[in-house]
Amino acid sequence: MLREGALAGLKVLELTDQVSGQVAGSFCARLLGDAGADVVKVESPQGDHYRKSGPYPDGVPDPDCSGMFLYLNSNKRGVVLDIESPGGRAAFQDLVATSDFLVLGQNSSQVERFGLSRERLPESNQGLIVVTITPFGLTGLNSAYLGDDLIAISSGGMAYATPGIPDRVEDPGREPPLRSNTHMAGYLAGVQGAMASVAALLSRSMTGTGCEIDLSMQEAVAAVMPFELAHASYHEAKPRRPEIFGVMPNTYLPCQDGYVVVMAVMDAHWRNLMVIADNPDWAELEVFSSGVERARNWDALEPLLLEWTMAHTGAEIAQLAQERGIPCFPAYTVGQMVDSAHVIERGFMVDMEGPGGQKFKLPGYPARLERTPWKFFRPAPKLGEHTSEVLGEWLGYSDAQLSTVGVEAR
Amino acid sequence: MTTPPLPLEGIRIADFGQIIAVPYTAQMLAWMGAEVILIETEDRLTTRVWPPFAEAEPGVNRSGGFNLVNSSKMSCTLNLRDPEGVALAKQIIAVSDVLVENYSSGTMERMGLGYEAVQAIRPDVVYLSLGAFGRTGPMKDLVGFHSVINLFSGLASVTGHKGSHPRIMGGLFPDAFSGCYCVLALLEALYHRANTGEGQYIEVAMTEVLATILPEAVMEYTLDGTEPERVGNRHQEKAPHNVFRCLGDENWVAISVEDDAQFRALAQVAGIPKLAEDPRFSTTEARLSHQDELEPLIEQWTLGCQVEDVVEKLQAAGVPAGPVLDSAQVLADPHMVQRGYVQSPDHPIVGPRPMGAFSWTVDGGQPAIPRSAPLFGEHNKKVIQELLQVPGEEFERLMQNGVIR
Numbered sequence: 001m002l003r004e005g006a007l008a009g010l011k012v013l014e015l016t017d018q019v020s021g022q023v024a025g026s027f028c029a030r031l032l033g034d035a036g037a038d039v040v041k042v043e044s045p046q047g048d049h050y051r052k053s054g055p056y057p058d059g060v061p062d063p064d065c066s067g068m069f070l071y072l073n074s075n076k077r078g079v080v081l082d083i084e085s086p087g088g089r090a091a092f093q094d095l096v097a098t099s100d101f102l103v104l105g106q107n108s109s110q111v112e113r114f115g116l117s118r119e120r121l122p123e124s125n126q127g128l129i130v131v132t133i134t135p136f137g138l139t140g141l142n143s144a145y146l147g148d149d150l151i152a153i154s155s156g157g158m159a160y161a162t163p164g165i166p167d168r169v170e171d172p173g174r175e176p177p178l179r180s181n182t183h184m185a186g187y188l189a190g191v192q193g194a195m196a197s198v199a200a201l202l203s204r205s206m207t208g209t210g211c212e213i214d215l216s217m218q219e220a221v222a223a224v225m226p227f228e229l230a231h232a233s234y235h236e237a238k239p240r241r242p243e244i245f246g247v248m249p250n251t252y253l254p255c256q257d258g259y260v261v262v263m264a265v266m267d268a269h270w271r272n273l274m275v276i277a278d279n280p281d282w283a284e285l286e287v288f289s290s291g292v293e294r295a296r297n298w299d300a301l302e303p304l305l306l307e308w309t310m311a312h313t314g315a316e317i318a319q320l321a322q323e324r325g326i327p328c329f330p331a332y333t334v335g336q337m338v339d340s341a342h343v344i345e346r347g348f349m350v351d352m353e354g355p356g357g358q359k360f361k362l363p364g365y366p367a368r369l370e371r372t373p374w375k376f377f378r379p380a381p382k383l384g385e386h387t388s389e390v391l392g393e394w395l396g397y398s399d400a401q402l403s404t405v406g407v408e409a410r
Numbered sequence: 411m412t413t414p415p416l417p418l419e420g421i422r423i424a425d426f427g428q429i430i431a432v433p434y435t436a437q438m439l440a441w442m443g444a445e446v447i448l449i450e451t452e453d454r455l456t457t458r459v460w461p462p463f464a465e466a467e468p469g470v471n472r473s474g475g476f477n478l479v480n481s482s483k484m485s486c487t488l489n490l491r492d493p494e495g496v497a498l499a500k501q502i503i504a505v506s507d508v509l510v511e512n513y514s515s516g517t518m519e520r521m522g523l524g525y526e527a528v529q530a531i532r533p534d535v536v537y538l539s540l541g542a543f544g545r546t547g548p549m550k551d552l553v554g555f556h557s558v559i560n561l562f563s564g565l566a567s568v569t570g571h572k573g574s575h576p577r578i579m580g581g582l583f584p585d586a587f588s589g590c591y592c593v594l595a596l597l598e599a600l601y602h603r604a605n606t607g608e609g610q611y612i613e614v615a616m617t618e619v620l621a622t623i624l625p626e627a628v629m630e631y632t633l634d635g636t637e638p639e640r641v642g643n644r645h646q647e648k649a650p651h652n653v654f655r656c657l658g659d660e661n662w663v664a665i666s667v668e669d670d671a672q673f674r675a676l677a678q679v680a681g682i683p684k685l686a687e688d689p690r691f692s693t694t695e696a697r698l699s700h701q702d703e704l705e706p707l708i709e710q711w712t713l714g715c716q717v718e719d720v721v722e723k724l725q726a727a728g729v730p731a732g733p734v735l736d737s738a739q740v741l742a743d744p745h746m747v748q749r750g751y752v753q754s755p756d757h758p759i760v761g762p763r764p765m766g767a768f769s770w771t772v773d774g775g776q777p778a779i780p781r782s783a784p785l786f787g788e789h790n791k792k793v794i795q796e797l798l799q800v801p802g803e804e805f806e807r808l809m810q811n812g813v814i815r
Contacts, residue, residue, distance in 0.1 A: 006598035006599065006601050006602040007598065007601070031594065035598050053647065054626075055626055055629055055630050055633075057633060067625060067626055067629040067630075068625065068626060071625035071629075135730075136745065137749055137770075137771070139748075139749055139771065139774065140745045140746070140748045140749040141744055141745045141748060142725075142745040144725075145721075145725050145730075145732070146725065146728065146729070146730040146731075147666075147730050147732055148648075148666050148668075148730055150643060150645070150651055150652075150653075150664050150666045150732075151664050151666055151730050151731065151732035152732070153664075154653060154662070154664035154732050154733065154734040154735070155664070155732035155733055155734070155735055155743075156735070156740065157581070157735050157736060157737055157739070157740040158579065158580055158581055158583065159580075159643075159653065159662075159664065159734050160580070160662075160734050160735060160736045160737075161579075161580025161581045161736075161737070162569070162577060162578070162579050162580040162581075175571070176642075176643070176652075176653050176655075176662065177653050177662055177734045178569065178570070178571070178577055178642065178643060179569075179643050180565060180568060180569040180579055180623075181568045181569065181638065181640065181641050182565070182568060182623045182624060182627075183623065184579075184623055187622065187623045188583075188587060188590070189769070191587070191590045191591060191594060192590055192768075192769050192770065193770070194594050195438075195590060195593050195594045195597060196768070196770045196772075196777075198594065198597040198598055198601060199417040199418075199442055199597055199777075200417070200772065201417075201597075201601060202417035202418065202597065202600065202601060202604075203415055203416070203417045205601075205604060206415050206419075207415060211772050211773050212772070212773050212774075213770050213771070213772055214770055214771045214774070215769055215770035216746075216749065216751070216769055216770070218732075218745075218746065219746060219749070219751045219766070219768075219769035219770075220769040222740050222746070222751070222766050222769070223586070223766050223768070223769045224581060224583040224586035224587050224590070225580070225581030225582070225583060225586065225737070225740075225766075226430070226434060226478045226479050226586060226765070226766065227430060227475050227478075227479070227581065227582045227585075228580060228581040228582070228737045229478065229737050229740060229741060229764075229765060229766055230462050230473075230474030230475050230477070230478040230765075231462045231474065231737055232736070232737035232738035232740070232741055232764075233474050233478060233737075233741060233763045233764050233765055234462040234463060234464045234465070234472075234473075234474030234477075234760070234763060235464070235465055235466075236461055236462035236463060236464075236465070236466045236474070250557075251557075252557060252561060252576075254575070259561065259575070259576060261557050261558050261561055263557065263558075322552060322553075325553070327552070327553040327558060329552070329558045329561060329562060330561075331561035331562075331566055331567065331576055332561060332562050332563070332564050332567070333564055333567045333631075333637045334564035334567060334568065334624055334627040334628060334631050334637060334638060335564075335631040335635065335637050336564070337562060337563055337564040337617075337621065338564075338628055338631055338632060340549075340562075341547075341548050342543060342547045342548050342549040343547075343617075343618075343621075345546070345547045345548060346544060346546055346547040346615070346618075348615075348618050348621065349628065349632075352629075358633060359632070359633075360629050360632040360633045361628055361629070361632040362625050362628060362629055363618075363621045363622045363624060363625055363628055364618070365622075366588075366591055366614055366615060366618035366619040366621070366622055367591050367592070367594070367595035367612060367613070367614045368544075368612065368613045368614070369595055369598065369599060369610055369611075369612050370610045370611040370612070371599075371602065371608055371610040372598065372599065372602050372610065
């Protein structure tokens with residue numbers, strides 16, 4: 001298949017559906033496909049977990065139209081193999097022998113069971129780069145532990161650090177650690193897996209030899225919190241409440257139609273903020289005379305600011321503030337973000353269409369590379385859509401051989 | 411097995427990064443073997459003068475926020491308001507393969523260091539600009555820190571307890587997550603350059619980085635206008651799926667049950683096997699509708715246990731569980747320490763300090779062994795005299811005139 005992109009001409013084989021509910025391996029392989037590599041996703045005859053999880057264009061389950069599946073698997077082709085059967089296993093090994101990358105989402109016991117560690121894979125393919133993404137990695141005390149997004153966000157330190165600063169916490173002592181209602185750990189691990197893959201490719205250019213990458217979701221979460229870890233490493237306690245965080249206001253407050261960021265960390269910001277708040281009498285009080293004083297007296301200041309924000313919409317406040325160089329902004333819902341003129345003008349969202357003509361959007365790619373731009377090369381494959389195409393093209397399998405792979409080729 | 415060569419050996423990077431996102435990007439490139447020259451300007455210092463400081467004592471070489479996102483780099487201090495300072499920066503760029511920056515839109519151009527100007531002196535440069543909102547579009551000039559990025563992207567709107575305010579995810583992660591996409595884009599561009607000789611311009615928007623983790627919400631909103639609700643730690647397909655208090659102060663365990671077999675195992679381990687027979691809890695569907703009743707019953711058990719005991723027993727029984735670790739516990743975690751994730755480069759002023767390295771191993775070994783962060787201006791001589799071949803007398807003159815400082 002003729003492709004453009006920085007990784008055009010490279011072959012990626014993905015086998016991630018043996019562990020349910022993990023986006024990391026799928027997202028990693030998709031990112032390599034986004035850069036132009038020829039990505040083949042191998043699924044069991046039952047299909048990937050996310051074919052069954054939605055959301056669906058009509059709300060009616062359809063394994064070929066799950067939104068999560070469409071998002072995680074665009075720019076890939078799809079093959080169905082029963083790797084538990086001898087024929088399917090043999091075909092899989094043949095595909096591995098011709099690949100540049102093998103992306104796995106198994107845990108350590110499954111890697112062992114399927115014989116997927118690099119030293120047990122074809123010796124003829126010295127350049128193969130194997131990327132395995134698991135909750136806790138393949139080595140170490142906890143490598144056999146099961147995990148998902150909640151477990152990784154918790155054990156990687158992020159749940160404890162949420163709510164972050166600035167935030168509105170009535171009683172931080174009683175507010176439990178929190179995860180976002182997303183598959184965040186999976187995306188974090190997926191992007192880092194793609195980084196590790198391309199780094200290994202650059203090494204391979206020098207040596208001709210591939211390597212085995214063992215990526216832990218727990219560590220992928222911890223890796224995006226350098227500033228948080230710095231507090232522990234430097235023995236300076238990290239406050240969990242905004243009022244003791246250096247200077248205030250550096251927070252967001254409810255307003256007439258939602259929430260608005262109220263940030264005035266420098267004195268010039270504060271003076272300008274008071275101008276747009278119509279110079280209330282309390283602005284001159286000694287207890288609010290500096291950012292540090294305002295942090296110390298936040299309990300007194302917050303209700304005064306709240307009275308002002310509640311009298312305005314987020315957009316009104318943001319416009320007045322940004323005109324004066326204060327970084328205030330209304331909190332958007334997902335819908336407001338999608339519909340914002342900025343997101344529309346940048347063309348970030350990708351238009352999709354369901355089987356019944358339903359129109360919807362999915363997020364696009366956040367990096368714009370001038371010469372090797374991201375493209376939506378192809379939508380996610382239907383189950384087994386490219387089994388005969390890929391086995392013919394990559395391996396030269398005949399129709400007779402196709403009948404041995406453990407499934408009826410489409 | 412021998413360790414492969416570092417992927418970016420022989421690559422030099424001019425780092426104009428500010429605060430976290432791009433400094434962190436360039437740090438990862440330095441770990442991969444690139445020679446990174448951090449170009450600092452005394453009147454624009456950020457993390458160097460911000461807490462946390464070692465033992466809470468301020469100092470430009472004592473900030474953890476700086477030292478843990480600038481390890482393995484060189485520091486060169488130039489006055490970029492002085493044309494001679496900019497001229498030196500251009501000389502550094504001319505011998506660099508990559509330039510990275512995240513000033514406000516237009517700042518690099520005003521200094522004469524925009525992409526076109528740089529391309530004129532280094533035609534095959536890979537030039538990366540990161541912005542809160544990117545470098546195009548009606549909001550390109552707006553200033554935004556992590557809170558604005560969290561809130562604009564819609565991520566905060568899907569984070570929070572049911573019926574409560576939006577919440578900001580901890581750890582300034584929008585910066586570091588954006589850094590991951592930046593590294594990926596840069597590595598791809600360097601691979602392309604190795605194959606074709608072509609450099610290129612790369613632009614990344616932090617708000618779009620965050621939106622990449624919200625596909626379900628974007629799809630549902632654009633189908634029929636549905637906005638996602640905040641659901642705390644709960645999950646639409648799994649129950650129980652939450653954090654539970656354990657013995658002691660502020661100790662929590664995360665438990666995620668995917669199916670009925672796992673729930674039976676949990677009930678057994680918790681010493682309340684009859685729970686699995688209760689019609690309110692016997693199937694996933696039933697548990698999803700009775701979480702308010704189920705969670706306190708589980709917490710009754712966890713409240714009397716140590717976090718580690720709960721995790722070990724549940725994992726042994728095949729139930730996904732994990733500790734809720736704080737930052738200090740992350741750095742001390744025996745599992746991650748054993749894997750080599752935690753590294754402690756020795757800093758000449760604040761001593762060895764633990765930090766996280768790469769989240770992966772290569773052929774069983776940690777691919778990055780960070781060196782400590784540079785002292786302020788530590789490599790001025792090395793960069794300006796050795797690399798740029800500026801004679802000693804001229805170097806002294808530039809120092810005296812405050813061009814180098």
